[in-house]
Amino acid sequence: MPKKGNRKRLKYRAEDVTSHSVTVADFANSDPAIVKSGRVKKAVANAVQKEVKALCGLEASQVPAEDGLSILPENGQFGSSDELEDIENINGATIRKKKSKKQKGNSSAGTSGDDYPIDIWLVLASYIRPEDVVTFALICKKAWTVTCTAVFWMRLYKRHYQTSTYLPVRLLPECMYRLCSLRACVIRSLFHMYEPFCSRVAKNPSLPESTPNTLLNSKCLLFWCKKLETGSRPAPLWEFNFKFKKPPLKQKNHRHNGLQPPVEYKEVHYNPDQDCCLLQVTTFNFIFIPVVMGMTLTYMTINVSTDMRHHRVRLIFQDCPVLTGKKPRGEQGVQIVLDPVHSVHLLDWWHPKYPFSTMA
Structure with a gap:
């Protein structure tokens, strides 16, 4: 070499x-x-x-x-x-x-595209399906601004309104003139009137498999129980309702908190039930439950009852959330055992059976 x-x-x-x-x-x-x-x-x-x-x-x-x-x-x-x-x-x-x-x-940047007036986006929004609202809002900032207006939500409501469909009093046309929580009311009404949304609710199981993980570290805002009279059964059923506030999602970029609706449309987007859900547990007997309002749900399991015929629900509430990867200790919190259980339902804030205030 x-x-x-x-x-x-x-x-x-x-x-x-x-x-x-x-x-x-x-x-x-x-x-x-x-x-x-x-x-x-x-x-x-x-x-x-x-x-x-x-x-x-x-x-x-x-x-x-x-x-x-x-x-x-x-x-x-x-x-x-x-x-x-x-x-x-x-x-x-x-x-x-x-x-x-x-x-x-x-x-x-100067040749990236054309800047159209907001009136054109408002006209295009009249042809958007309810399931495509998010996709339309992500096109540009003006398209997102259109989805924040009261005109957009009122047009969406009138387009799909049907006189033959039963609606709660707050969702009737004579009550939709109120701008407060207009967006939330229109979304709720679509799950009564719009067929794709109605079929989606009917196909979903009453209790998704991800329910225990979904409610982890959720705060209990309200609790009540009521007796259900059934003509087919000699003994009544008892329904226990837990209203939870889900924890906020962790964002990768903490400096970016997302776009906020304009100030003039902030009342339209007001929703006191945002990120809330309702856990309904129906039992065959009345069970005494301690006060857990204001506490955090740190553990939840749904197992087979002792009679092998029904379900058994176990809930553990604590004063503070539990870190990810750690198991809570039962002796440090309040434990609730519901057994035997007739049915379990998890309802989101937009579900037709979710109870909401008529004053919203």
Whole structure:
């Protein structure tokens, strides 16, 4: 194997390079040692600089020889034509330099698209299906602003309203003129009138398998129980209701809290039941339950009852949430055992059977 030091290098001299001898072949067939370094020889750079200045009508002595390297990139390659810009004209010859990343970003931002008035987005919103509202709001900020207006939600309500459908008093047309919680009321009414939403509620199981994990670290806001009179059974059933407030979702970027609706439409988006759900547990007998309002649900299980015919629900409430990955201790909180259980339902705030205040 020949030693690297014995490799013959091609020597250039500035006086040997003229305008007739500087060709593409001089760079394409140059010595591999020069190509590997990624830089052009200083003598060649000075010769090219002298030739360029001569073509521009300037003397090469006006520019230091060291500055000749600045017009050639270190890797020996020039950028594409769209990355270059004209900086000045010298005797009819144009010198171009490479655009910076900041300049490229500003130039592309000005030609990214057209800015349409909000009236056009309001007209397009009249043809949006209820299940596509989120997709429409993500198009641009003006489209999102349209979904915040009271006009958008009133048009959506009138488009799907049916006189033959039963609605609670608060969701009737004569009560929808109130701007307070208008968005929440329209969403609730769609689960009574809009067939795709109604079928979605009918297909969902009464108790999803993710219920124990969904309610973990949820705060109990309200609790009540009532007796259910059934004609087919000799003994009545008892329904225990737990209203929970789900914990907020953890965001990866804490500095970005999401867009907030405009101030003039803040009343339209007001929803006291946002992120709330109702846990309904129906038992065959009345069971005494201690006061757990204001406490946090840290543990929940649904097992088979002791008679192997029904379910058994176990709830543990504590004063503070439990860290992820740690199991709560039963002796540190309040434990509730409901057994035997007839049925268990988990209702979100938009569910037709979810009880909400008519004053909202």
